[in-house]
Amino acid sequence: MFAATIGLVAIITHDRLIFAAAILEMGIADGMAAVVGTYYGKRTVYKVFGRQKSLIGSAAFYLCSLLILLWYLLASHTSGNWSVLIWLPLVATGLEAIGLDGTDNLIVPVFVAIILNRL
Numbered sequence: 001m002f003a004a005t006i007g008l009v010a011i012i013t014h015d016r017l018i019f020a021a022a023i024l025e026m027g028i029a030d031g032m033a034a035v036v037g038t039y040y041g042k043r044t045v046y047k048v049f050g051r052q053k054s055l056i057g058s059a060a061f062y063l064c065s066l067l068i069l070l071w072y073l074l075a076s077h078t079s080g081n082w083s084v085l086i087w088l089p090l091v092a093t094g095l096e097a098i099g100l101d102g103t104d105n106l107i108v109p110v111f112v113a114i115i116l117n118r119l
Contacts, residue, residue, distance in 0.1 A: 021071070030108070040056045058093055
């Protein structure tokens with residue numbers, strides 16, 4: 001699904017920084033969540049729709065998402081929209097947690113691109 005997502009995000013936005021931030025949400029944040037969650041998350045397991053997740057993996061996703069969005073805001077010189085750093089990483093982390101069978105690879109970047117387009 002990730003390949004289709006790249007095309008869809010390219011259609012949604014023509015801003016290269018928004019495109020990069022949205023794709024990095026899955027390329028870095030999701031990848032880091034998987035690595036950290038698999039390696040360190042054996043004791044912090046929770047289930048979503050019968051699927052096993054780890055709190056430490058979700059925390060890694062959140063932290064990466066926060067850093068990606070901070071980079072976006074600094075690189076785009078967007079002023080007055082810093083409140084997005086409070087809620088968007090949380091929502092993206094929640095969407096990643098409930099996205100099953102790879103649907104998070106579609107939902108998270110598209111959602112992030114739509115929100116950043118509206119800033």
